[in-house]
Amino acid sequence: MTTAQAPYKLYYWPVPFRGHFIRFVLAYLEITWEEETDPDTIAELKMLPCPEQPVPFMAPPLLCDREHNFHVNQLQAIMGYLGRKHGLMPDDPVLAALTDKVLGDCGDVLEELTCNCxxxxxxPVGWADFSGKRLPRWMQIFEELGRRHGLSKNAGTLLGTPSLSLADLATAALWHPMCETLPGFSDLLQQEAPLISALTQRVVQIPQIEGLLQQQHTRLGKVYCGGEIEKSIRLMLDTEGLKCNPQGGS
Amino acid sequence: MTTAQAPYKLYYWPVPFRGHFIRFVLAYLEITWEEETDPDTIAELKMLPCPEQPVPFMAPPLLCDREHNFHVNQLQAIMGYLGRKHGLMPDDPVLAALTDKVLGDCGDVLEELTCNCxxxxxxPVGWADFSGKRLPRWMQIFEELGRRHGLSKNAGTLLGTPSLSLADLATAALWHPMCETLPGFSDLLQQEAPLISALTQRVVQIPQIEGLLQQQHTRLGKVYCGGEIEKSIRLMLDTEGLKCNPQGGS
Structure with a gap:
């Protein structure tokens, strides 16, 4: 690795979505990375015959660890690799498995919200079921996991680790971009999962994450996942809204 | 743990699909497990308010490690937990990350084949794209990964580990049930990924996996994932088939 080169290179579309999980981790660790976000370049890499790809893969995100000339795709694999390498994955096997569970849950929420990307x-019928039932349920799942591990409004972590771990950064990377860019999500999260809403706020107020978000906001604007599916989500939010129940419960 | 109780309890629908990944691992390790497959019981557990669930979760599979009274959902988390606990996850961080990548790829194939469960x-249009392009591409991704790690027709493992690891069991648990139950898949895998086809055969010929499959076949019959979506897949296979190209390539 030459000093001119960042230790990591991330290949991802110029949107938050899955990318922010990795960006949150690297920014939190104060590790520099280079980013390839040009859609044509990424599409070309994605379409190469497998033998010509740096690692055979279907879709970004793709991360290169330049020190080891190691490429890996799949968000959960990238997060686990970074987490273990840089001390953000709990040593305890139970907490490590719960971290993987959180990453899996995050992936499912992303898939559901975007109708499988x-x-x-x-x-409207599908949206009513998702926004009125499954989305609140997902929020409650995170809330209850935090509650069982001592998370409170003002302190604590999702899995009760003494300092922030991968699970906290993933939680914030899941909920913050939605709450920031999609109308109504912030209120719904506050209603269904107040502890998670507060944890997310604590994470995004960490100076290096705050700096990342300012920089990304300037670069990307108010985009969430981009493409036709973001238009479809916004159409639903405009016409159907979120079936928010101010009495709570669901 | 009393001797009358199996060390693990798996909650999953009475179908192969995600369940066989966990069953393959436990059977390979010659660990006994109890299985709850009653759809009503599982649906009830899944619908409980989060505070009443053993771990807050959306959907099975759910595994209980009775020794630690620990419950965890999300296939990748369950596989990682079992793999690390029982020596099936490579120690090398690069191979561990590639194992997570393989598990993520497996999850994506399952989701795609079943239109997100x-x-x-x-x-017919969606099926033509999936069966003619994406499914062969997925097979090629596995093939190339194995090829780069020295997998051959008669020997080797997906990641070049000296003995079978989680990645090999997951690969077999992904492709074998499809090839066994869905017409044409076996030929397509043989065409697009002959090394993976051979590896899968080697895994399912291990006596304890062979025993598992015989027992499961008696219990479950020729079901793959069940439900309306299995009918939809079979309708496509009957009417459209797999767009198998005997010249290879895609």
Missing amino acids: GEAMWS | GEAMWS
């Missing part, structure tokens, strides 16, 4: 577009 | 049904 835009494979279909939202219909 | 039945959220939509297949249309």
Whole structure:
């Protein structure tokens, strides 16, 4: 590795979505990284015959660890690799498994919100079920996990670790971009998962994450996941809204 | 743990799909487990308010490690937990990350084949794209990963580990149930990924996996993932088939 080169290179579309999970971790660790966000370059890499790819893969994010000339895709694999290498994965096997569970849950929420990354577009009936039932339920799942590990409004972590771990950064990287860019999500999270809402706020107020978000906001604007599916989500939010129940419960 | 109780309890629908990943690992390790497959019981557990669930979760599989009274959901988290506990996860961080990548890829294939676990049904247009492009590409991704790690027709492992690891068991648990239950998949895998086809065969010929499959076949019959989505896949296979190209390439 030459000093001119950042230790990591991230290949991802110019949107938050899955990318912010990795950006949150690297920014938190104060590790510099280079980013390839040009859609044509990424699309080309993605379409190469497998033998010509740096690692055979279907879709970004893709991370290169330049020190080891190691490429890996799949968000959960990238997060686990960075977490273990840089001390953000708990040593305790139970907490490590719960971290993987949180990463898996995050992935499921991302897939559901975007109809499997835009494979279909939202219909009002599907949206009503998602926004009125499954989305609140996902929020409650995070809330209850935190509650069981001593998370409070003003302190604590998702898994009760003495300092922030991968699970906290992933939680904030999941909920913050939604709450920031999609109308109504912030209120819904506050209603269904007040401890998670507060944890997310604490994470994004860490100076290096705050700096990242300012820089990304300037660069990307108010985009969430981009593409036709973001238009479909916004159409639903405009016409159907979030089936927010101010009495709580669901 | 009393001797009358198996060390693990798996909660999963009475189908292969995600369940076979965990069953393959436990059977390979010759560890006994109890299984709760009653759909009503599982649905009830899944619908409980989060504070009443053993771990707050959206959907099975759910595993209980009775020794630690520890419950965890999310296939990748369960596999990682079992793999690390029982020596099936490589110690090398690069191979561990590639194992997580393989598990993530497996999860994506399962989701794609089943339209996100039945959220939509297949249309002929969608099926043509999946079966003619994405499915062969997935097979090639596995093939190339194995090739780079020295996998051959008669020997070797997906990641070049000296003995079978989680990645090999997951690979077999992904492809074998499809090839066994869905017409045409076996030929397509043989065409697009002959090394993976051979590895899968080697894994399912291990006596304890062979025993598991015989027992499961008696219990479950020729089901793959069940539900309306399996009917939709079979309808596509009957009417559209797999767009198998005997010249290879894609």
